[in-house]
Amino acid sequence: MTTSRRQGYEDIVVTVPVTVPYVRYSTHGAHWFVARALAGLLEGSRLSKSALDGLCLSSFTAAPDTAVGLTQHLGLSLRWLDHIPMGGAAGIVGLRRALRAVQSGDAAIVACVAADTNQSDTFRTTVRSFSQFAQDAVYPYGAGGPNASFAFLTAYYMRTFGARREDFGKLCVAQRNNALKFPLALFKKPLTLEEYLEARPIADPLRLFDCVMPCAGAEAFLVMRRERAQDLGLAFASVLGTIERHNSFPDDPIQTRGGWVLDRDELFAQAGVRHADIDLLQTYDDYPVISVMQMEDLGFCAKGEGPDFVRSHTFTNDGDFPVNTSGGQLSVGQAGAAGGYLGMTEALRQITGASLGAAVPDARIALVSGFGMINYDRGLCCGAAILAGRNA
Amino acid sequence: MTRSLEEPGQNSPVPQARVLLPPSRRSHIALGLTTAAAQGRFELQVCSSCGAVQYPPREACHRCLSVLLDWQFQDGGGELISETTLFHSHDEFFREHLPLRLGMVRLDSGPTAIVYLHGKVPPAPARVKVDARLDKAGRAVLVAFPGDDTKMADADPAGDSPLWEAGCGPHSRTVPPTGGTVGK
Ligand SMILES: [Zn+2]
Numbered sequence: 001m002t003t004s005r006r007q008g009y010e011d012i013v014v015t016v017p018v019t020v021p022y023v024r025y026s027t028h029g030a031h032w033f034v035a036r037a038l039a040g041l042l043e044g045s046r047l048s049k050s051a052l053d054g055l056c057l058s059s060f061t062a063a064p065d066t067a068v069g070l071t072q073h074l075g076l077s078l079r080w081l082d083h084i085p086m087g088g089a090a091g092i093v094g095l096r097r098a099l100r101a102v103q104s105g106d107a108a109i110v111a112c113v114a115a116d117t118n119q120s121d122t123f124r125t126t127v128r129s130f131s132q133f134a135q136d137a138v139y140p141y142g143a144g145g146p147n148a149s150f151a152f153l154t155a156y157y158m159r160t161f162g163a164r165r166e167d168f169g170k171l172c173v174a175q176r177n178n179a180l181k182f183p184l185a186l187f188k189k190p191l192t193l194e195e196y197l198e199a200r201p202i203a204d205p206l207r208l209f210d211c212v213m214p215c216a217g218a219e220a221f222l223v224m225r226r227e228r229a230q231d232l233g234l235a236f237a238s239v240l241g242t243i244e245r246h247n248s249f250p251d252d253p254i255q256t257r258g259g260w261v262l263d264r265d266e267l268f269a270q271a272g273v274r275h276a277d278i279d280l281l282q283t284y285d286d287y288p289v290i291s292v293m294q295m296e297d298l299g300f301c302a303k304g305e306g307p308d309f310v311r312s313h314t315f316t317n318d319g320d321f322p323v324n325t326s327g328g329q330l331s332v333g334q335a336g337a338a339g340g341y342l343g344m345t346e347a348l349r350q351i352t353g354a355s356l357g358a359a360v361p362d363a364r365i366a367l368v369s370g371f372g373m374i375n376y377d378r379g380l381c382c383g384a385a386i387l388a389g390r391n392a
Numbered sequence: 393m394t395r396s397l398e399e400p401g402q403n404s405p406v407p408q409a410r411v412l413l414p415p416s417r418r419s420h421i422a423l424g425l426t427t428a429a430a431q432g433r434f435e436l437q438v439c440s441s442c443g444a445v446q447y448p449p450r451e452a453c454h455r456c457l458s459v460l461l462d463w464q465f466q467d468g469g470g471e472l473i474s475e476t477t478l479f480h481s482h483d484e485f486f487r488e489h490l491p492l493r494l495g496m497v498r499l500d501s502g503p504t505a506i507v508y509l510h511g512k513v514p515p516a517p518a519r520v521k522v523d524a525r526l527d528k529a530g531r532a533v534l535v536a537f538p539g540d541d542t543k544m545a546d547a548d549p550a551g552d553s554p555l556w557e558a559g560c561g562p563h564s565r566t567v568p569p570t571g572g573t574v575g576k
Binding site (some may be wrong): 127132136151153155201 | 415418419422447448475476479482483486492504505506
């Protein structure tokens, strides 16, 4: 199969990572969180609101509004607008759209924002009507939501590749260690492997600490030309390569791999780096099995070698393979679509020397991975980006 | 005009028990499964152009995009490839019936289905027979029974599961209204 060569992003950069601090529940609407994120972007860039001419939004809870409703609600006059309802892949896909918009001249400064609220019934409502297939063929079977879907994938992965609960536990414990130094993490207590193994069962084999905690919050960043960022005196990262893929292996009876497998060679070729050059990895970690799947599918180890890979690495910020350096969603919380942005903002901070928590020593190159949308029995959206900090 | 409420007397009626039902919301197209289940049959959409079997129910063939899909009888044979036991549910009805065992079945005809598991289905991987039943809300749900033995499904239809009705055959049973084209 031949593919046309992907054009690079040479003069376009990512900058001003913003996190609107997460709260477990909020009485505010999603619009409030979008507004706080935009205000954070303007404050961080010292740009005026009128300088923003592009917006790329992801939110599950802005309904009945979409991105266009937000323009009037927040008084934004734009010449480029996109709405990316792709959950855990929203950060990667949003970045890709914004990069091309700026590169082509359709917009000069694009704000990429993922924001969601969490009210008492928000999560159930989202789960129940997540998709037509979910409504017809998943929710009526116990209404377990994503926990049930990922329980199937986890049980199958364990049986097929010999992963143990301890392997997933090791990842969760390492991420919690990273989170203890990250001021915005909702989980602030250490987690031991024993606590992980003995936690309340949720959907066998998943227990409490395999599952993210839904919360409210927002993540955001800006995309603009390099000269503009330099003029504004902003720390920024270059984008070396990106990929996305949807509904990758429809004939697989159950998901053990994602679209990264098809595109990872192009990703690394476009980026001009090797796996050994990656200083930190941000996986989409709604459940630990998915993190292991990404390590395999992005080529850090072969399919089925994930359990051994986990056993032979530490994943802490001071370790030999830093993963989810803010603690990831498993320890910071999952603020809806912002969960798909969390790795991006954290990677940007790490490789621009602006870490809020424990800095990964000499971090220059980050790989951020996204995964989203359990439309029925598997996650459909996969994506990844390789970013380089200013000194790379 | 207002008046204060009277204190209920000694003979006030017993407070009505709240009847919880499983989630009944389905897309229009998915009700075809219920229409067949109400007549005791497990049917899925089959593409008239290429023969691909579809699940979940849909508007067009996932293989060739034909919109000519016919509901056809399914043998239901398949392999239980993964399973879980739910200890948490987002729905009030299900919460009263936890823990709850579910399976993911690769049907021999192609699609993957999420199903309830009959208590006698062994741990995955295992051969199962999938059949459609009606739940307490009158909607079709898929249930996997052990082995290749259709008799099993008939002889020991469902145990005493509160999650699906013991049988949907018209024999000595009321066929519930479905809003579909039930009956002749
Ligand atoms: Zn067809």
